[in-house]
Amino acid sequence: MHYRTRHTLAFTTVTALAAGAIATAAPAFADDPEPPGPPLHHVQYTVTADAPYWAHIYYRDSEPAIFSDYSHNPYQFSPRADVDIAPDRPWVFDAMLADPDLWAMVLVQSGESPNFPTPGFNCKLAVDGVVVKTNSGPKGALCSIRNW
Secondary structure, eight states: OHHHHHHHHHHHHHHHHHHHHHHHSOOOOTTOOOOOOOOOEEEEEEEEESSOEEEEEEEOOOOOSSHHHHHHOHHHHSOEEEEEEBTTBOEEEEEEESOHHHHOEEEEEESSOTTSOOOOEEEEEEETTEEEEEEEESSEEEEESSOO
């Protein structure tokens, strides 16, 4: 009799533990939607020159999931456009960024030899329709909310 009671007690305990584990386990579905990310902000970069000129423009069109991704390969997140710009021919680019305070950036510099005189460059950075940074310089200009 003693053996039967112990066997019944052990079976009851195992059954109760298994039922509790099954009842409290959250079902995992492969089709669960990803949680929404942070809201995206419309970032607009505008670059001009005081006279027609060939320029290199680096800009941030996406942001890394973690900073080390940027640190290991910044050019993956900062492509370069080689363009002719002028006072009446601006270069304009629109991007959507979650954290423009940290990642929005446009830089313009001469696309010619450093020995050639430059006309002067201008940049403007707008976030959600509001101009947040402007800059000008004789050899280049950087517009960024963050200090690099």
